[in-house]
Amino acid sequence: MIELNVLLVEDNDDDRYLATRAMKKLSRPVRLEIARDGAEALRRLEGDGTPPAPQLPSLVILDLQLPRLNGSDVLERLRHNPATRELPVVIASSSDHPDELDRCRRLGAAGFIVKPLDAAKLEGLFATLAV
């Protein structure tokens, strides 16, 4: 089974801890990268504008409530960049946020997941996305 490259964008230390723990419990190998806010995530995914372009992960798990640039803003930026337009992005949130979730749906989020992440939820998500 091929190793899955996942970028987790999460500002909360506890959530990062629980997510990392859940990834380790998965039956398949996952290489987890962490970005602690939206700006860091964009720097990682878009690079500094000079070639070569950075290697993209197979999947981005994006927290909705981030300081400064929130999840939907980051998703909008990624969707407007031709290099990252097709990148699957899953929105993670601790509760329903109808307006923001609607916006993400319109922006083409690949899926939604309720925090905290655990192994069962991740397995289900990967199965749905077929990654």
Place this chain on the structure above:
Amino acid sequence: MTAETRSTPPTTARTGAISRICGSIRGSFRAKLFTVTAAMIVAISTIFAVFFITHHRESEEEKLVTEGRLLARLLANHARVALFAGNVEQLREIADGAMATPGALSVTIFDRDNRPLVTVTRSADGSAEPAPAQEAASAGKPGLRRTGRRIEFSEPVVGSARATRESDLFFETGGTGGALAPLGSVRVVMDEEPIHRRLRSMIATTFLAAALFLLAGCGAVYGVIRGVTRPLTHLAEGVRAVEAGGSATIPVESSDEIGELAASFNRMVEAVWQRRREREEANRRIAELNARLEERVRERTAQLEEANRELESFNYSASHDLRAPLMRLNGFCQALEEECGDTLSRECRDYLRRIRGVSGQMERVIAAMSTLFRVQRRELAPRELDLSAMIRAIAATLAEGEPAREVEVTVEPEVMVCADTELLWVAMENLVGNAWKFTARTERGRISFGRAWRGGETVCYLRDNGAGFNMAYSGKLFQPFQRLHRPDEFPGTGVGLAIVQRVVARHGGRIWLESAEGRGTTCYFSLPPCPPPLERDDAMPHLDGVEA
């Protein structure tokens, strides 16, 4: 028929003109007063003139008759001797002398046999001239005869029957003794024409005087009438002006009753205007106050809305921000259970279970709060929907969740309401959920939904035969987190009815509950009915009519 019709118009026109004049006299006070006064002057003048002229004429005629009679008598006396002597020359002189009397037209002296001896007639130039004796004296007796405008006076000339000489006659005194014998007669014709001439000129003068009097009288009366009617006209104009909403001051021309009337009118107009000005001032002040009040209401409303928005926003964020740490807590509980579940004592595992239970409660409360705030914030999108179908669907879901329970659900079909689907769904979920929950300890639970007539309108009701509650606490029903049962009796957050109440209120409806402990609860609520669909025929009847 036609002849009559033809002859009618002139008559009608004449009648019309007369009636117009009569109408204007009747309509104008001035004309009425003037006409009456003029008629009175004319009548008085006429009576005076007729009386005066008649009287004058009679006295003149009497004078003429007296003169004529005297002249005839004098002539007869003078002519006695000459007639006795048959002295025609003397008779002529006597007749000429008689003609000196003004008004005498002719003098004739007759002899005993009634033959005219001397006749003197006034010619056209006024001088007396002898005329041939033609006509015989009509009578030898004294008398008076009128012919046209002449009066004839006859007087016999008599002398004593015993006189034989002229001298006898000189000393004779008439009728003292002895018989008298006729010697002849005289006739004097007096002319009435001068009287008539004078009368005519007098009539003319009288008429002239009357006319002048009428003119002067009318002038004077006109002045008086004008003094009465002009202020009346001013008054009428003033009243019309005030009636038309304007202001008017009329001149006060005198200090009499009419002047007083004009002054009173002016005072009244001033009073009316004063009152109107006061009223306008008051209205202006009220409008100003209203405007200021409205502005303040707008300001306050805006402030309240802003505060409300902030509060809602805070509540919403708070419910979300509470949820995230709760989820983390849940996550760590799960991790603890997974990692150390086997090594923990039974007691510790029980603590862990209780922690997760508490966390679940908190999650439910937060979810309920979140729903409550969403219900308040969501923008309404009302549309017609089948409430009966919604209730049936919710009841079916509940029944699926607890297949062991047997609850009889009765739903009146096709109850259509106009509401926001999502909000109404949330509300009905809570309401039907409550009915389901509170019939859990009832044998043969029954839930029924339908419509009823309450308080002058059709309302919906949802009735159950469950636990019910004491109506003494009904005031707390719609306050969030207020519960009327212990958690071990019936679980819940205490937010459900608050959500239902807010949804109904946001749709402009009302809601109330009727219940009794152990005998179930009925929840009544009203929702606006759907507006009747516009049919094409009703909307455009004219176009249809034209096409037809």
